[in-house]
Amino acid sequence: MAKTAQQPVLVIMGVSGSGKSTVAGVLAGRLGWDLAEGDDLHPEANVAKMQAGHALSDEDRWPWLDIIADWIKERTAAGKPGIITCSALKKRYRDVLRGEGVVFVFLQGSKDKISDRLASRHGHFMPASLLESQFDALEAPTEDENHISLCVSASPAEEAEEIIERLGLEAQPAHTTGDAA
Numbered sequence: 001m002a003k004t005a006q007q008p009v010l011v012i013m014g015v016s017g018s019g020k021s022t023v024a025g026v027l028a029g030r031l032g033w034d035l036a037e038g039d040d041l042h043p044e045a046n047v048a049k050m051q052a053g054h055a056l057s058d059e060d061r062w063p064w065l066d067i068i069a070d071w072i073k074e075r076t077a078a079g080k081p082g083i084i085t086c087s088a089l090k091k092r093y094r095d096v097l098r099g100e101g102v103v104f105v106f107l108q109g110s111k112d113k114i115s116d117r118l119a120s121r122h123g124h125f126m127p128a129s130l131l132e133s134q135f136d137a138l139e140a141p142t143e144d145e146n147h148i149s150l151c152v153s154a155s156p157a158e159e160a161e162e163i164i165e166r167l168g169l170e171a172q173p174a175h176t177t178g179d180a181a
Ligand SMILES: Nc1ncnc2c1ncn2[C@@H]1O[C@H](COP(=O)(O)OP(=O)(O)OP(=O)(O)O)[C@@H](O)[C@H]1O
Pocket: 014, 015, 016, 017, 018, 019, 020, 021, 022, 023, 039, 085, 087, 117, 118, 120, 121, 122, 124, 126, 152, 153, 154, 155, 156, 159
């Protein structure tokens, strides 16, 4: 069971195609929290490299992880909650990101399942051919890491509800009627 600060920053992690962006988007809507897309924070050279079908190295990832860590720290320092997507595949990458109030949400799925998802995804810079390398790099979070793991078999809305429930977060009402005044 993950410990949650009152206003945590959630790092939605997992291999490419595990559903990070999709689930994070739903979750941010339900919680009304700031959302940052880790894909958008990559240095241009990283995106070009992935687009060309090459897996990133540790050296490629460090500057990107630093940018993500800065985003997280800004929020934890201000006591503001937030959600950020980041593959965070290796434990040493998560070491850069972890801290008081940071909870990792690991979206876990089989290679077959995620490969099917990537096969039907279009218009994304990350080629499905890199999935093997993502699983090669993946080190699942261990017990000593502040995290929860989710099997990615439900719908995005159900996954978001599971995260809210397991972390004891307070969602906004499902339907708001706007300003009554
Ligand atoms: N719970 C789900 N059920 C069914 N399909 C899903 C679910 N979550 C995501 N998908 C679909 O799977 C594909 C991959 O999802 P998404 O782009 O959110 O993954 P990602 O982990 O953010 O990938 P990347 O790291 O490459 O950006 C998308 O086409 C998305 O619509």
